[in-house]
Amino acid sequence: MSGVDFNQDDLDYLASRSGPSTPGRPSSSSSGTDGKGKDVERGSRSTVPSEHADPYSLRDGYKTPEDLGTLKKARSGRAVSKFYEKQNDLIASLLKPMEEHxxxxxxxxxxxxxxxxxxxxxxxxxxxxxxxxxxxxxxxxxxxxxxxxxxxxxxxxxxxxxxxxxxxxxxxxxxxxxxxxxxxxxxxxxxxxxxxxxxxxxxxxxxxxxxxxxxxxxxxxxxxxxxxxxxxxxxxxxxxxxxxxxxxxxxxxxxxxxxxxxxxxxxxxxxxxxxxxxxxxxxxxxxxxxxxxxxxxxxxxxxxxxxxxxxxxxxGKSAPHEFIQLIIYKAVTFSDEIEKIDTVRAYHSGPDYFVELDVVMSADTPLWKAHDVAEKLQDKIEALPGVERAFVHVDHETSHAPEHGKYRD
Missing domain, CATH: 1.20.1510.10 (Cation efflux protein transmembrane domain)
Structure with missing residues (x-):
């Protein structure tokens, strides 16, 4: 299984790998609450539609076919071009709404x-x-x-x-x-x-x-x-x-x-x-x-x-890293109520994935709201191709020991 702990700084770093990051949290109008899509492993290499929300300016890191063609002409450019083609696939997958997936x-x-x-x-x-x-x-x-x-x-x-x-x-x-x-x-x-x-x-x-x-x-x-x-x-x-x-x-x-x-x-x-x-x-x-x-x-x-x-x-083999990145990005941009992503695990249980996601909300968030946001996020993740079951756990801080006994030292 694969587990990762992410906070806002980590997401800014993720954005910086593809383009300049946008400081602060995205507004609710640009959150990814209305998206869907195809598995990241089968993402297309077409250009990223401009109407898709991009709170972390990932689109700035997208390489056009002309850019890729120029890279291929340079010495050792083929390997660099393949890297950017893979990055284009990742950007397209992250920005595509989950409904489209x-x-x-x-x-x-x-x-x-x-x-x-x-x-x-x-x-x-x-x-x-x-x-x-x-x-x-x-x-x-x-x-x-x-x-x-x-x-x-x-x-x-x-x-x-x-x-x-x-x-x-x-x-x-x-x-x-x-x-x-x-x-x-x-x-x-x-x-x-x-x-x-x-x-x-x-x-x-x-x-x-x-x-x-x-x-x-x-x-x-x-x-x-x-x-x-x-x-x-x-x-x-x-x-x-x-x-x-x-x-x-x-x-x-x-x-x-x-x-x-x-x-x-x-x-x-x-x-x-x-x-x-x-x-x-x-x-x-x-x-x-x-x-x-x-x-x-x-x-x-x-x-x-x-x-x-x-x-x-x-x-229980871990899901590909690209798929885990997709889950992280969709979770952190899902709602303004989600402040951080504590832990993400995605692993096989047969041919499809089980996803475990720990999100952090403010301690002042009403119980009904925390429940509704977590449930909607869980439903969205379970609707993704290749996901058999998703579990979303809500906490108010990240300094505690792992909740599940098997992950404790």
């Missing part, structure tokens, strides 16, 4: 919802067909390289069915029994998917190594089964189409992200399997089991990395 995310999600369903169903149906095709090719050719591609296809199909069931289950969980919803269930499903893929390829790796050591045939090459090679090549073509289709949708759904990774892996697996199987038939016999070993090793490493990334999400 949320509306953009809803429109993007709505426009891609049908495409996501197509990607999921197309992958499922294709994997069922390819499972039969590739297992037939592997059995007919008796090639270990093609067998490894066939086994991968079998587990693609079964794992797709598991993911489909978990996705449906997550969307229809009993809120009374599972108050936090089913988002974590998808992450758990991704881990199970990777575990199954890794496990079966350990078996393939061991069997291929045994085949090389035992050398059950005295022939220098294996028999060539052209039909099997053509069938697996056709499977490669289908996977290429699915890979290209899922590529643009992989950020819209964690399920499509996993399917895209699977199609990406299958392109290498099927292509390499065909080459090594043909090599075992035309060059030297051990290229076939060696190809199966290399394919299995690739799958084990690839899915091991995916499992690690998914475990990080369940374990």
């Amino acid at each position: 949320t509306e953009d995310a809803k429109q993007e999600q709505g426009s891609s919802q049908a495409q996501v369903r197509i990607a999921i169903w197309a992958s499922l149906l294709a994997n069922i067909f390819l499972c039969v095709l590739q297992m037939y090719a592997a059995i007919a050719s008796e090639s270990l390289s093609l067998l490894s591609t066939g086994i991968d296809a079998v587990f693609d199909m079964s794992s797709n069915m598991l993911l489909f069931w978990l996705h449906h289950k997550a969307a229809h969980m009993d809120k009374n029994k599972w108050p936090v919803g089913g988002a974590r269930l998808e992450t758990i499903g991704n881990i199970l998917y990777g575990f199954l893929m890794g496990s079966v390829n350990i078996v393939v790796f061991i069997e291929s190594a045994r085949s090389i050591i035992a050398r059950e045939s005295d022939e220098d090459t294996n028999a060539l089964h052209l039909a099997s090679l053509i069938e697996v090549s056709a499977a490669w073509g289908v996977k290429l189409l699915l890979f290209l289709y899922c590529y643009s949708l992989r950020k819209q759904s964690s399920q499509v992200q996993v399917l895209w990774e699977d199609h990406r892996n299958d392109l290498w697996i099927n292509g390499f399997g065909v080459i090594m199987s043909a090599g075992g038939s035309k060059i030297i016999w051990y290229l076939d089991p060696l190809g199966a070993m290399l394919i299995a090793l690739f799958v084990i490493i690839s899915w091991g990395s995916t499992i690690y990334e998914q475990f990080e999400l369940l374990a």
Whole structure:
């Protein structure tokens, strides 16, 4: 998890990184109480609209395309240009009202919802067909390289069915029994998917190594089964189409992200399997089991990395620093009643974020007003894309020890 303590001086420094700071607090007319938007990680590089409130003069630090073009021409200018492009994205995200962030995310999600369903169903149906095709090719050719591609296809199909069931289950969980919803269930499903893929390829790796050591045939090459090679090549073509289709949708759904990774892996697996199987038939016999070993090793490493990334999400990995900056800026400009930002924490709880925010108000602020401001801020943060839950705590000073026991020394 990530925690940061910010006061007014810190916000002035943040403003100075992009442009000259405006002393004092912004007026209520320029507060960010009416904004929304897209995740900062997907912010656009368009110019910042002048109608957006800018109490800290962040817009002064925005670099125009002409400025960036001039920087790129200088020595070492490309790295500097990339820095300012990233800063432009941050400025645009900070100044965009939170309503626009949320509306953009809803429109993007709505426009891609049908495409996501197509990607999921197309992958499922294709994997069922390819499972039969590739297992037939592997059995007919008796090639270990093609067998490894066939086994991968079998587990693609079964794992797709598991993911489909978990996705449906997550969307229809009993809120009374599972108050936090089913988002974590998808992450758990991704881990199970990777575990199954890794496990079966350990078996393939061991069997291929045994085949090389035992050398059950005295022939220098294996028999060539052209039909099997053509069938697996056709499977490669289908996977290429699915890979290209899922590529643009992989950020819209964690399920499509996993399917895209699977199609990406299958392109290498099927292509390499065909080459090594043909090599075992035309060059030297051990290229076939060696190809199966290399394919299995690739799958084990690839899915091991995916499992690690998914475990990080369940374990509470911190949100990106840019996202935390967005929360800080939106909170400090939300209302004149908020004097300081004491602590901000944003961390994963599954694919989305939990946000913990401690704000400071005057000790004279009426309880009803403090409650209303905090509740509205919480609602605004929870409406941001990628945020599953937000908690806003109100205090009147910053000199106390952390309220939560786990953060105390």
